[in-house]
Amino acid sequence: MSGNVPTRVMDETGTWREVQVTGEHPLTLLVNNRELITLMTLGTQPELLAVGWLRNQGFLHSPEGLLSVVAVPVAQTVVVFLRSDLSGWEKKLAKRTVTTGCGQGTVFGEWVEELQTQKVTPLQLKQSTLYGLLRNLKHCNEVYRESGAVHGCALCEEEEVLFFVEDVGRHNAADAISGHMLLNGISGAGKLFYTTGRLTSEMVIKTAQMGISALVSRAGVTRMGLDLARRLGVTLISRAGGKHFLVYHGAEHLILDIKNQKSPEPS
Amino acid sequence: MSGNVPTRVMDETGTWREVQVTGEHPLTLLVNNRELITLMTLGTQPELLAVGWLRNQGFLHSPEGLLSVVAVPVAQTVVVFLRSDLSGWEKKLAKRTVTTGCGQGTVFGEWVEELQTQKVTPLQLKQSTLYGLLRNLKHCNEVYRESGAVHGCALCEEEEVLFFVEDVGRHNAADAISGHMLLNGISGAGKLFYTTGRLTSEMVIKTAQMGISALVSRAGVTRMGLDLARRLGVTLISRAGGKHFLVYHGAEHLILDIKNQKSPEPS
Numbered sequence: 001m002s003g004n005v006p007t008r009v010m011d012e013t014g015t016w017r018e019v020q021v022t023g024e025h026p027l028t029l030l031v032n033n034r035e036l037i038t039l040m041t042l043g044t045q046p047e048l049l050a051v052g053w054l055r056n057q058g059f060l061h062s063p064e065g066l067l068s069v070v071a072v073p074v075a076q077t078v079v080v081f082l083r084s085d086l087s088g089w090e091k092k093l094a095k096r097t098v099t100t101g102c103g104q105g106t107v108f109g110e111w112v113e114e115l116q117t118q119k120v121t122p123l124q125l126k127q128s129t130l131y132g133l134l135r136n137l138k139h140c141n142e143v144y145r146e147s148g149a150v151h152g153c154a155l156c157e158e159e160e161v162l163f164f165v166e167d168v169g170r171h172n173a174a175d176a177i178s179g180h181m182l183l184n185g186i187s188g189a190g191k192l193f194y195t196t197g198r199l200t201s202e203m204v205i206k207t208a209q210m211g212i213s214a215l216v217s218r219a220g221v222t223r224m225g226l227d228l229a230r231r232l233g234v235t236l237i238s239r240a241g242g243k244h245f246l247v248y249h250g251a252e253h254l255i256l257d258i259k260n261q262k263s264p265e266p267s
Numbered sequence: 268m269s270g271n272v273p274t275r276v277m278d279e280t281g282t283w284r285e286v287q288v289t290g291e292h293p294l295t296l297l298v299n300n301r302e303l304i305t306l307m308t309l310g311t312q313p314e315l316l317a318v319g320w321l322r323n324q325g326f327l328h329s330p331e332g333l334l335s336v337v338a339v340p341v342a343q344t345v346v347v348f349l350r351s352d353l354s355g356w357e358k359k360l361a362k363r364t365v366t367t368g369c370g371q372g373t374v375f376g377e378w379v380e381e382l383q384t385q386k387v388t389p390l391q392l393k394q395s396t397l398y399g400l401l402r403n404l405k406h407c408n409e410v411y412r413e414s415g416a417v418h419g420c421a422l423c424e425e426e427e428v429l430f431f432v433e434d435v436g437r438h439n440a441a442d443a444i445s446g447h448m449l450l451n452g453i454s455g456a457g458k459l460f461y462t463t464g465r466l467t468s469e470m471v472i473k474t475a476q477m478g479i480s481a482l483v484s485r486a487g488v489t490r491m492g493l494d495l496a497r498r499l500g501v502t503l504i505s506r507a508g509g510k511h512f513l514v515y516h517g518a519e520h521l522i523l524d525i526k527n528q529k530s531p532e533p534s
Binding site: 005007009010011012013014019021022023024025040127168200201220221222223224225226238243244245246247248251254256258 | 272274276277278279280281286288289290291292307394435465467468487488489490491492493505510511512513514515518521523525
């Protein structure tokens with residue numbers, strides 16, 4: 001249920017050639033025998049996506065809360081059993097905010113009110129480390145290069161890419177990383193989150209939910225993404241590519257250790 | 268409640284400068300006194316977004332169905348009254364598919380079953396016309412150029428851009444165009460839809476829902492987008508920029524009228 005599909009296309013000269021098209025499949029989450037939602041996904045990490053989605057929507061807070069997660073590819077379904085009985089589910093469903101994200105789009109419940117508790121601990125980040133990380137990330141984005149229709153997200157530590165996921169939406173990729181962290185007991189402390197997509201409110205929230213204090217993207221920033229980053233203490237680095245970047249929040253946590261720099265002003 | 272906001276950022280040399288950040292605001296749809304949904308939007312076209320969203324979700328089929336639509340910026344709300352009483356709303360809410368789109372993400376109801384009725388009538392499109400249109404579209408994408416965090420969508424006819432909308436997600440922009448068409452009695456026949464974003468299933472569905480038979484993007488195509496384009500008869504032109512494009516579906520409707528071309532194979 002995953003991967004790319006070869007397809008014949010015609011270019012502007014009338015020449016036919018074979019290209020790769022990103023697979024995009026429905027994946028239904030059956031949680032405690034209830035059909036909760038259907039996500040559109042590349043499908044490479046169905047279990048991690050299911051677990052991370054439930055975590056980021058506030059239905060799962062620890063590995064102990066998860067009794068079982070099994071992907072059933074033939075039914076395009078992930079069957080999940082949680083220890084808790086999904087009480088309050090209808091209430092959460094009732095108030096819905098559709099966010100700006102690619103491939104996700106729905107955050108249930110009153111997350112804005114819950115955000116105060118989630119301020120993250122800032123990470124000191126060297127410019128040289130960031131450059132090294134950006135170099136390492138270049139090797140990751142394979143599906144994107146082939147088909148141009150996916151976003152990648154990465155959990156990183158120093159220069160190292162710990163876990164990289166691509167999906168048709170960056171929010172699926174972020175959820176899958178969140179699921180990976182929950183299942184493997186990985187803390188967000190000292191980590192950095194990278195995405196190929198824009199830094200919207202939802203990406204900042206997900207980053208803070210994972211306990212990660214620095215968010216890096218090669219794309220732009222939205223206003224609400226910036227507002228939330230200030231509120232949650234997430235260092236926001238945008239337009240990061242090669243030797244360039246712009247720090248939208250948390251410039252005091254960047255250590256400019258490459259020569260011929262000016263000193264940063266206090267923010 | 269709309270537009271860009273100037274913000275001070277630090278670049279990689281430690282230099283501080285002012286950039287524009289895309290405004291991203293919640294917009295709640297209050298429909299027949301019911302709080303239906305909150306969308307995150309740039310906020311330039313709240314009424315059109317509300318009307319188009321209701322249309323594309325299947326709650327509004329004609330201008331007669333709409334009694335009133337009023338944006339209340341201070342409350343970040345659009346107040347809508349529909350002639351119909353939203354019956355079946357809970358049932359539609361119960362089955363949700365989160366799609367791949369930016370800034371939208373939720374299509375209620377059993378849209379897949381309803382799609383058979385929506386096959387569009389193909390449009391013959393000259394290559395020279397497409398190139399002219401791509402030139403004209405270059406002038407449109409202003410917010411994107413400033414902040415890099417929005418997507419643009421355009422309703423086009425021949426080389427002309429009839430209506431252009433930018434938003435934090437391309438699906439909001441598509442919905443606003445749909446609302447514009449409904450309110451102004453504009454048919455999709457003979458029109459072309461352009462988006463800066465990827466051609467996902469949701470974009471193809473929205474295009475067909477508007478009765479438009481050709482969808483053009485500078486970005487890539489997903490598998491389900493391609494499958495739906497084949498099913499709905501939507502000509503799918505991807506990677507369109509300058510003098511280049513790739514036709515993923517409907518190559519027989521492209522008239523290659525620029526010299527030094529090969530003849531297209533039948534698809």
